[in-house]
Amino acid sequence: MADYLSQIIFWLGITLITLGVIGAMRRIRLWRQGQSSTVHWKGLLQIPKRYLVDLHHVVARDKYISNTHVATAGGFVLTSVLVIIVYLFGIKGAVLNWLMLFSSALMLVGAVFVFKRRINPPANLSKGKWSRLPYSLLIYSTTFLLLALPATGLLPDYTGSYLMIALLSVGVFWGFSEMYFGITWGGPMKHAFAGALHLGLHRRQERFGGGRSTGLKALDLDKDSLGVEKPEDFKWNQLLSFDACVECGRCEKACPAFAAGQPLNPKKLIQDMVVGMAGGDTAKFAGSPYPGVTGTYKGGAIIPIVDTLVPANTIWSCTTCRACVEECPMMIEHVDAIVDMRRHQTLEKGNTPGKSAELLENLKTTDNPNGYAPDSRMDWAADQNLKVFGEDTQQADVLLWMGDAAFDLRNQRTLRATVALLRAASVDFAVIGNQECDVGDAARRLGDEATFQRLTKDNIATLSKYQFKHIVTTDPHVFHSLKNEYPDFGGHYSVYHHTQFLAELVQQSKLKLNSTSLGDVTYHDPCYLGRYNGEFDAPRYLLESMGISVKEMERSQRRSRCCGGGGGAPITDIPGEQRIPDMRIADAKEINAGTVAVACPQCNAMFEGVVAPRPDIKDVAELMLDATVFEEAH
Amino acid sequence: MTANSSKDIAITTLLSVGQHPLSARPRRAEEDARALEVMLQFAPASMKALHAGDTADAQNLTVLKDYLGMGIPSIDVIPTSADSDAAEALASYLANAGDGQPHILLTGTRSEVGESSGFLPYLLAEKLAIPFVPNICDILSIDMAAGVAEVMQSLPRGQRRKIKTQLPFVASVGMAAAIPRQSSFGAARRGVINTVSSIDTVADEAQTAWKTEPARKRPKRLKVVKAKTAAERFKAATAKVQSSGGEKIYEVDKAAEAILKLLKEEKVL
Structure with missing residues (x-):
């Protein structure tokens, strides 16, 4: 009778794994609709390490779920390997039976905790097919635990109990369907299949092993259509990354726009991208909606996204704060996707909302976002007697980048304070005065890559005329652009945020600080x-x-x-x-x-x-x- | 009149290269861009954009690209040099356009650089012998059968006036018109600039005799606020100025005499 069961497991396994492989091929074809991008083959070898270190590091910010996931996923992978060895290849042995007992028990413990979490799930978790998963995990683990028990001799054989055989057969069928078939056919386990590949083939390989990669990717302005209009305009590895989403909703919890009731939910956005890639509508999404947006939207790989699949206001609500990317255990790059879609809206459609059109026009005609006279950038420093590159000097240790703070009464106070502190520490510094252009941060994030690249090239040309060791700026946006985005255009500088530079001065005792009593x-x-x-x-x-x-x-x-x-x-x-x-x-x-x-x-x-x-x-x-x-x- | 028939017409917009008042950089002229916006929003069957200027200047081309970015597929450019008379070139192009002559010719009220006299639309209307409507902000309707168009004219202090005029006509578009749409990089790249080479340019004789110098700043009249309440301030900002004295003269000769008399009184002549 155990032979019957083995036969059933063998044929179910062969059938569902074959269907699973077919599903995998189909899924890969969906990803390949995307645009070409560097294939980081070596990354595939790194998958286990990236899963165990980088991904787990993020998951572990919630201890409950990280422990649960280790037990469930670890138990599942081990059990599945044993199922294939024992039932598909027919290799038997006491060790294997005991291992199977251990792994399925481990998975069962994990599954119980998954189940418990789902009894009263928080709003950020998706329902729908995700509510089915704890049952599938329980059934899969219980089934193989029950199969391992008699095999190890802990329980008598189920001989004669046809009810038991029938129940176990159903369990095997359900478990295999969810775990081997559903994994590639869009079931909740899809995150494991797509996620593993995504970890290996990630578009920003630098992010793993403690690295950082946050600068936006440069856009080739000579291409026929700029930015992302329809899902197939994404890079293939971006499409793959969307499929990796596990709908845990950590991004949703972190998103300031979502919390403010603006129509953006990063989780739904990624799921909408999946709908767009695979074709269909958003009716099956079972998580929080975009705040204030109701109704079902349709999408397809060659159907424009904005206003068909995703409301325009959704992509314009994002502050590019990267909180979602930071929280995402699957390392999905939401901000890249949003900026890609904004690029198309701005560069091809001329459809940037609110006052943005005015801002971009001002950047074109005056090099600053508010349209002030370019030769008034130094007005704030009329009483500061600053050294200006090109006028007073050709070289200095530090180039102080003023940024748009130069035009803003409030932030001029910060600039003045920084100047006073640099002087107190006898730092040799100068500014580039009216030759300075806006760094292009806002233009770039509003999708106007053309204006960003123009400003970048102008600034790099200006900077190349003078000798300096470091750039110091009071604006983190300037800091980020100069440090992480200018190198793509040939501008390599040693850039400091003023707090970093001042911290060094304090450490070197070049600045002495008194204690202040400011309260809290x-x-x-x-x-x-x-x-x-x-x-x-x-x-x-x-x-x-x-x-x-x-x-x-x-x-x-x-x-x-x-x-x-x-x-x-x-x-x-x-x-x-x-x-x-x-x-x-x-x-x-x-x-x-x-x-x-x-x-x-x-x-x-x-x-x-x-x-x-x-x-x-x-x-x-x-x-x-x-x-x-x-x-x-x- | 049906909605379709009103679209079955041809509009041409004249575009010039503007100048930013603070940075002095070339840009889309604000009023010309509004004229283009009026045309694009009305969306007639035939839309044309026309520019007379120096095509060799790279900065001018950038500005023309910015206009193309608003979604007009092409701009016809009549190459003229700085010392030639743009009005003559444009008039001869339009007069020889035959069937291509537009029903409505839109311009800004005055250019942002150069002579900036605001005289060009008047000259064109005179040369083409068609009416001129200054400072409109919208085209309301067109009755092709009757050959009549209705436009909205903007007057000071936010006042508006509907005007009926016969087709074809010239109209200048002022700052009260809708804000021009954003220029998109992609559309600008796809747009085409057609150079019209068959137009003979005429040298601007009068210009050669002129001496130009930088404008000097004029003293500004101090603004004395007499209004005491918000209601009074609102009224001062919006109410129609009541003209006092003056008379309406309908006969052309008498009107000319009256103008001449005033100019003499003001010591202009």
């Missing part, structure tokens, strides 16, 4: 300094050097909540239920902070726009200026 101070991590560039310590070090013990908000460092000022979001101004900066200041109020230290002119502008009563908003440089000990002039 919290520090808001700017996305483009923190998540984009991994700098969390320098600003905190400076605050501590002033005797401030930083009170941390619940969302800080990697998980800092965006101020709402990135990615052109203040200009596209997509309506929501509340404003993102209000939510962030509420975070600060929750810990009774009297002062929010910031390190970015955008954050400064967004937070000072929050109505009083609210904490004071001060740049780290401003706080430092108050605490600096100035030595008497000689």
Whole structure:
């Protein structure tokens, strides 16, 4: 009778694995609809390491689910290998039986925890087919546990119990269907198949092994159609990455636009991309919708995405804060996909919403987003007696990049403070004055790659005329662009954010700071300094050097909540239920902070726009200026 | 009149290279871009854009590309040099267009650089012997059977006036018209610039005798706010100015005499 069961398992296994292989071929064909992109074959060998280290590192931010996943996935992989060895190749042995007992028991423990989590699932988890998965996991693990028990001799053989044989046959059929067939035919287990390949073939290989890759990819402006109009315009490895989504909804929990009730949910966006790639409609999606958006949308590989599959306001709600990318255990690049679609809307359709068209026009005609006279960039420094490259000097140790703060009364205070601090530390620095153009960050993130590349080339040409060792800027957006995006166009510089540079000066005792008594101070991590560039310590070090013990908000460092000022979001101004900066200041109020230290002119502008009563908003440089000990002039 | 028949007409928009007031960089002239927007929104059966200027100048070409980026598939360019009379070249191009002569010729009210006299649409209307409507902000309707069009004219302080005029006509589009659409890089790249070579250009004789110098800043009249309440301020900003005195003269000779008299009084002549 055990032979009967073995026969059943053998034929079910052969059939469903064959169907699974066919499904895999079909899925690969869907990905291959995408545009060509470098194939990182070597990455395939790295899959186990990337899964165990990089992916697990992200999953482990939630201990419950990381332990659950280790037990379930580990048990499943081991059990499946044993099933193939024992039942398909017919190799028997006591060791294998005991191993099978152990692995299926391990998986069963994991499955129980998966089941428990699903009893009252949080809003960020998808329902639908995902609600079926815990049952499938329980059935698969229980079935093979029950098969292993008599094989190891712990239980008597089921001989004669036809009911048991029938039940186990159903269990094998269900388990194999979900795990070997569904994995490539769009079932919830798809994340394992696509996810593993995605980890190996990821478009940003630098992200693994503790690396970072956050600069946007350059767009070839000579191509026929620019940006992504329809799903097949994505690179093939981007399509693959969409399929890796496990719908855990961590991105949804982290997304500031979603929390503000703007029509963006990163998880749904990725699922909509899957719908677009495979064809069909969004009716089966069983997670949170885009806030305020109802109805079913249709998509296909050659059907334009925006306004057919995804509402235009969805892609324009994103602040490019990268919180979703940071949280995603599958390392999906949501921001890349959004900017790709924005590029098409801006470059091909001329359809950038809100005041963006004005901003982009201003960048074309005046090199700054608000249309000020280009020769008035230095007006703020009329009383500063700054050295200007080309006029006063050809070389200096430090080039101070002023950025758009030069035109903004509030952020001029930060610039002044930075200038005073650099002088106090006797740093040899100069500015490029009116020759400076906007760095192009906003243009690029609004999809206007043409204007970004023009500004980039102009700036690189200007910078190439002078000798300097480092660039220092008070703007993390400038910092990010110069550091991570200019190299693609031949601009290689040693770039510092002012907090990094000032921290070095304090460390070298070139700046001496007094203790200040400011009350409770919290520090808001700017996305483009923190998540984009991994700098969390320098600003905190400076605050501590002033005797401030930083009170941390619940969302800080990697998980800092965006101020709402990135990615052109203040200009596209997509309506929501509340404003993102209000939510962030509420975070600060929750810990009774009297002062929010910031390190970015955008954050400064967004937070000072929050109505009083609210904490004071001060740049780290401003706080430092108050605490600096100035030595008497000689 | 049916909706279709109103579209069955030809509109041409004249485009010039503008200049940003602060950076002095060439750009889409704000009013010309609005004229183009009026045409694109009305979407007649035949749309044409026409430019007279220096095609060898790379910066001019960039600006023409910016116009193309608004979605007009091509721009016809009559090559003229700085010392030739653009009005003559445009008039002779339009007069010889035959069937291609537009029912409506749209321009801005004045160019952003150069003479900037605002005289070009008047000259063209005179040379083509058709009516001219200054400072419109929209084309409302066209009755091809009756040969009449209705346009919206913008007057100071936000006032509007509907005007009926016979086809064909010249109209200048002012800043009150709809904001021009965004120029897209892709459309700009696909758009075509056709050079019209058959037009003889005429040297601008008058210009040779002129001496140009940078404009000097004029003193500004101080703004005295008399209004005490918000309602009064609102009224001052929007209410129609009541003209006092003055008279309406309908006979051409008498009108000319009156103008002459005023110019003498003001010591212009």
